[in-house]
Amino acid sequence: MKINKSLIFILGALGGLLYGYDNGVISGALLFIDKDIPLNQYTEGLVVSAMVVGAIIGAGGSGPLSDRIGRRRLVLIIALVYIIGSLLMAFSPNIAVLILGRFVIGLAVGGSMATVPVYLSEMAPTEFRGSLGSLNQLMITIGILVAFLVNYAFTDIEGWRWMLGLAVVPSVILLIGIAFMPESPRWLLEHRSEKAARDVMKITFNSDKEIDHEIKEMREISKVSESTLSVLKSPWLRPTLIVGCVFALFQQIVGINAIIFYAPKIFGKAGLGEATSILGTVGIGTVNVLVTIIAVFIADKVGRKKLLVTGNIGMVASLVIMAILIWTMGIKSSAVIIIICLSLFIVFFGLTWGPILWVMLPEMFPMRARGAATGIATLVLNFGTLLVAQIFPILNSALSTEWVFLIFAVIGILAMLFVIKYLPETRGRSLEEIEYDLRKRTSAKTPDM
Ligand code: BGC
Numbered sequence: 235m236k237i238n239k240s241l242i243f244i245l246g247a248l249g250g251l252l253y254g255y256d257n258g259v260i261s262g263a264l265l266f267i268d269k270d271i272p273l274n275q276y277t278e279g280l281v282v283s284a285m286v287v288g289a290i291i292g293a294g295g296s297g298p299l300s301d302r303i304g305r306r307r308l309v310l311i312i313a314l315v316y317i318i319g320s321l322l323m324a325f326s327p328n329i330a331v332l333i334l335g336r337f338v339i340g341l342a343v344g345g346s347m348a349t350v351p352v353y354l355s356e357m358a359p360t361e362f363r364g365s366l367g368s369l370n371q372l373m374i375t376i377g378i379l380v381a382f383l384v385n386y387a388f389t390d391i392e393g394w395r396w397m398l399g400l401a402v403v404p405s406v407i408l409l410i411g412i413a414f415m416p417e418s419p420r421w422l423l424e425h426r427s428e429k430a431a432r433d434v435m436k437i438t439f440n441s442d443k444e445i446d447h448e449i450k451e452m453r454e455i456s457k458v459s460e461s462t463l464s465v466l467k468s469p470w471l472r473p474t475l476i477v478g479c480v481f482a483l484f485q486q487i488v489g490i491n492a493i494i495f496y497a498p499k500i501f502g503k504a505g506l507g508e509a510t511s512i513l514g515t516v517g518i519g520t521v522n523v524l525v526t527i528i529a530v531f532i533a534d535k536v537g538r539k540k541l542l543v544t545g546n547i548g549m550v551a552s553l554v555i556m557a558i559l560i561w562t563m564g565i566k567s568s569a570v571i572i573i574i575c576l577s578l579f580i581v582f583f584g585l586t587w588g589p590i591l592w593v594m595l596p597e598m599f600p601m602r603a604r605g606a607a608t609g610i611a612t613l614v615l616n617f618g619t620l621l622v623a624q625i626f627p628i629l630n631s632a633l634s635t636e637w638v639f640l641i642f643a644v645i646g647i648l649a650m651l652f653v654i655k656y657l658p659e660t661r662g663r664s665l666e667e668i669e670y671d672l673r674k675r676t677s678a679k680t681p682d683m
Contacts, residue, residue, distance in 0.1 A: 254377020262385025288340020297609015324399025486618025545586025
């Protein structure tokens with residue numbers, strides 16, 4: 235059967251949709267769980283963070299696993315775990331099962347965050363790698379928006395079980411979709427045969443010449459490469475691993491999820507009613523999807539570092555302008571300004587840091603340790619998510635809103651300096667060329683290329 239190239243990438247990115255959905259749905263579900271299953275402040279916190287704890291473990295564990303059993307087989311396991319987690323939550327008779335369900339979903343979320351970008355990156359021809367990698371982010375944002383809409387739709391009947399359980403639908407689609415997804419050619423070349431790798435590349439690459447060139451490069455790198463564990467532990471990879479982890483951490487602590495998780499609360503503080511706040515949140519989710527569609531088209535046209543720095547300038551400017559206006563006009567008369575400035579923040583994040591982090595993480599790491607290293611960076615990213623999720627409400631009640639946003643502005647400036655000084659430019663170069671450069675810069679064995 236002839237497999238459609240675009241379908242492979244879309245199915246491959248479905249894991250991102252589930253991650254987005256489970257990220258976005260909880261704010262709505264939390265409003266009603268308490269009516270069925272009594273929650274206190276402590277158990278409410280556990281319901282939110284159990285998923286992130288699961289994601290930390292899922293990301294850490296699935297990286298090495300994807301190097302061992304293959305990206306495709308791992309996605310199959312992830313889809314099953316998603317289904318189990320969603321059902322546990324939808325039918326939970328008590329708080330313990332609910333928290334367990336969130337934890338199980340977290341395992342799948344962490345697993346897909348670490349595996350999907352690697353899969354897409356390894357499947358894509360060089361000149362489209364940025365765009366195809368950005369599909370993951372597009373799916374994440376669609377997942378978040380769908381969750382906001384589902385929350386809105388089930389608010390009347392207080393249907394929190396529906397909100398949490400509906401994640402089963404895309405999980406089943408993912409499970410079926412895997413039947414049509416080929417394994418990553420880079421993994422096949424390493425673990426199976428050149429023929430198997432070529433067969434897959436024939437679907438996604440444009441010409442035999444391109445395939446020959448890529449295979450030759452992969453073979454050269456493969457000749458000098460050590461085992462996954464020794465690459466992971468080798469001193470030459472350490473700086474890159476640290477840079478990847480700090481990069482992932484910055485993506486979270488610039489403040490994006492303070493908006494995604496808490497937008498209704500921020501709007502509420504500015505005096506908007508409940509329904510308007512939820513609608514405002516849907517608006518933010520929509521802007522997020524729309525700009526990510528644009529990002530898919532520009533990801534390979536502009537250098538990655540230039541995009542990231544532009545994003546930082548835009549995000550910091552939106553925050554600073556918002557803080558000054560809230561300070562001069564008072565929070566209660568700033569609702570419109572807050573909506574505009576938060577949307578601008580989302581525009582800049584969605585065009586740059588949102589997609590580019592997921593494109594660049596797998597690009598930065600060498601083939602043998604790509605899955606594992608991306609997993610480790612994703613694990614650190616989830617710590618960042620947890621940090622923001624826990625600290626933002628505390629900051630928001632202890633400080634005035636403008637100061638909270640100024641703190642994120644300062645972090646945005648630090649993130650920009652980090653990009654300028656430490657990130658390599660990866661656009662327009664094959665994964666093997668990037669690895670070759672990394673090896674040349676460090677003390678690692680270098681192939682003749
Ligand atoms: C981030 C998520 C965030 C989403 C928002 C992703 O790139 O990793 O944490 O919720 O973007 O669109």
